[in-house]
Amino acid sequence: MQPSNRYFALFFTTTGAMKFNRFLKNQNIFAELRPVPRKLSSSCAAGVEFVCGDGLSKLLNEDMAKIFEIYDNQYLLRYENKP
Numbered sequence: 001m002q003p004s005n006r007y008f009a010l011f012f013t014t015t016g017a018m019k020f021n022r023f024l025k026n027q028n029i030f031a032e033l034r035p036v037p038r039k040l041s042s043s044c045a046a047g048v049e050f051v052c053g054d055g056l057s058k059l060l061n062e063d064m065a066k067i068f069e070i071y072d073n074q075y076l077l078r079y080e081n082k083p
Helices: 014-026
Strands: 006-011 031-035 046-051 064-071 074-080
Touching (some): 006 014, 014 031
Antiparallel strands (some): 006 046, 006 064, 031 046, 064 074
16 A cells, blocks of 8 residues: 555644644645544544655654544544553
8 A cells, every 4th residue: 555645633732733734834844724524533623634755753743642644535543642
């Protein structure tokens, strides 16, 4: 399976999602603040969909709860922050 390079990040807070979205745009990485799909979570209202060719680990921060890769209209868990 080829990586899709499209991801959706969930955050512990909406503020965390907004900060990450701004960070990605400052790095010239395509990102959009979006409502979290109900099948992923009901706890946070906003997440960030973004495109990342490589170096996903360089983008991780303490505000993230999970990162899913979007592949063929499915969400595949790629990272989970377990505090």
